Amino acid sequence: MTPCPDDLSLCAHASGDGDALTRTHVRQCLRCAARLQALRADLTLLHDALASGPLPRRGPARDPWPPAARWAMPLAAAALALLAFAWWRAMPAGTVAPAATAQFADLGNEVGAALFASREGFSTVEPLADHEMLAAALNGGLPCEARAGFGARCDYADLLDQ
Amino acid sequence: MAPPAASPVADQSPDIDQLYRSQRARIVRLCTMLLGDAGEAEEVSQEVFLKLHRAAPDADPTTRWPAWLTTVAVNACRDRRRSRWFRWWRGSRELIEAEHAADGASPERAAIDAATRRQIWQALARLPARQREVFVLRHIESWSTAEVAAALQLTPGTVKRHLFRAVHSLRGALKAPR
Numbered sequence: 001m002t003p004c005p006d007d008l009s010l011c012a013h014a015s016g017d018g019d020a021l022t023r024t025h026v027r028q029c030l031r032c033a034a035r036l037q038a039l040r041a042d043l044t045l046l047h048d049a050l051a052s053g054p055l056p057r058r059g060p061a062r063d064p065w066p067p068a069a070r071w072a073m074p075l076a077a078a079a080l081a082l083l084a085f086a087w088w089r090a091m092p093a094g095t096v097a098p099a100a101t102a103q104f105a106d107l108g109n110e111v112g113a114a115l116f117a118s119r120e121g122f123s124t125v126e127p128l129a130d131h132e133m134l135a136a137a138l139n140g141g142l143p144c145e146a147r148a149g150f151g152a153r154c155d156y157a158d159l160l161d162q
Numbered sequence: 163m164a165p166p167a168a169s170p171v172a173d174q175s176p177d178i179d180q181l182y183r184s185q186r187a188r189i190v191r192l193c194t195m196l197l198g199d200a201g202e203a204e205e206v207s208q209e210v211f212l213k214l215h216r217a218a219p220d221a222d223p224t225t226r227w228p229a230w231l232t233t234v235a236v237n238a239c240r241d242r243r244r245s246r247w248f249r250w251w252r253g254s255r256e257l258i259e260a261e262h263a264a265d266g267a268s269p270e271r272a273a274i275d276a277a278t279r280r281q282i283w284q285a286l287a288r289l290p291a292r293q294r295e296v297f298v299l300r301h302i303e304s305w306s307t308a309e310v311a312a313a314l315q316l317t318p319g320t321v322k323r324h325l326f327r328a329v330h331s332l333r334g335a336l337k338a339p340r
Contacts (some may be wrong), residue, residue, distance in 0.1 A: 011326040015300060017307050042333050043301060049274050049282040051228045055191065055200035078318050 001025065004032050014039045176227050182211055185228055189235050195298045198241035198287040206242055210235045214234045232303060233313050236295055243291060278336070285335030289328055296321055297328035 005013070005022045013022045014036060026032045189210055193203035213234055214227070221230075231262060295314060299305045300321070305313070311321045 008299065008322070008326045012322050012327050015307070015322075017322060039329075039333075042336060043329065045274065045278075045336065046282060046329075046332055047301055049279045050195055050286065050298075051191070053274070053279055055194045055203070056280075057200065057201055058199045084282060 001028055010035060010039060014043060042154060176214070176221070176225075178211075178215055178218055181214065181227055181231070185231050186211070188228075192232065192235050192298065192303065193239050195286060195302065196236065196244060196291075197292060198283075202242065203239075206238045207235065209238050213238075228309055229309075231323075232299070232305075236299070239293075240291065281335055281338070282332065285332050287337075288310070289331055291330035293324045296315065296324040297332070300325050 002021055002025045005025060008016065009022050010026075010032070011020050013026065018026075026036050186207060189207045190200070190203050190314070193206045193210075194200045195208065197203055210231060217230075243256060287296075292314070296310055296316075299310045299313065300307065307318050307321050307325075310316070311318045314321070316324070
């Protein structure tokens with residue numbers, strides 16, 4: 001009798017790919033016949049479990065964020081902070097303030113002119129050199145209050161008369 | 163990959179509706195075995211039948227459509243598995259068994275308890291992709307070794323080795339204490 005086939009040959013035989021030697025041996029060897037029977041029983045069980053019955057689904061995630069997304073937010077925040085710091089360091093001292101002041105003055109002039117325009121048109125009030133008009137308007141007063149020499153009682157008409 | 167070669171019993175002209183009705187459940191189950199999730203399998207099977215719809219008008223009239231569907235499903239599942247998102251999604255979720263269907267239990271279903279079934283599905287999901295494909299095509303779809311080798315572009319010897327390793331792992335899972 002030939003030597004007992006290894007598991008690979010027996011598996012091929014159980015799947016219908018066995019060679020003649022294995023086939024002959026299994027018929028003659030009780031031990032190998034039992035091995036083959038056990039293998040076939042397991043294959044039948046595997047087939048029945050997979051080919052019929054309910055299909056599995058995956059449950060809820062253990063971790064709601066994918067690995068990349070988990071690190072993306074902190075990394076983005078750190079990168080933004082780094083960029084802001086680098087920009088602040090690269091800017092020469094004093095370059096921010098004058099530009100901002102000029103913009104603020106322009107804004108003040110435009111807002112003041114719009115707020116205190118006469119019936120005839122815009123900007124009958126001469127724009128103030130600085131942001132006094134805007135500051136006065138925002139404080140709830142009249143523009144003349146922000147000028148030196150005007151009293152607390154001056155009003156819109158006083159300003160138009162000038 | 164080209165669809166399987168013609169056979170003497172080939173369909174002459176595919177009736178897509180009829181193919182959908184007769185093959186859909188099989189393709190969904192096949193995709194579930196390859197992907198490990200019925201929801202994903204439903205999506206992939208929709209893609210497979212969409213490809214059938216596109217391919218049918220220009221196809222060789224001797225095409226074996228069930229085998230064609232199987233091959234396309236295997237490739238679609240492989241594409242899905244390769245996506246990074248899928249790998250994360252699959253790795254972060256536990257496999258759970260769906261509720262039993264409303265239909266009556268067949269004898270083989272009744273014979274296999276839920277724990278064993280769950281163990282088998284989990285063991286299948288743990289197999290390397292190639293072993294899983296070979297096992298499913300050879301033992302569940304009952305393809306021959308030569309057909310599996312042609313579809314997966316492997317040699318018959320490689321198919322046998324993959325099959326042996328898959329069977330060995332699955333049997334090991336069956337013998338493991340629950």
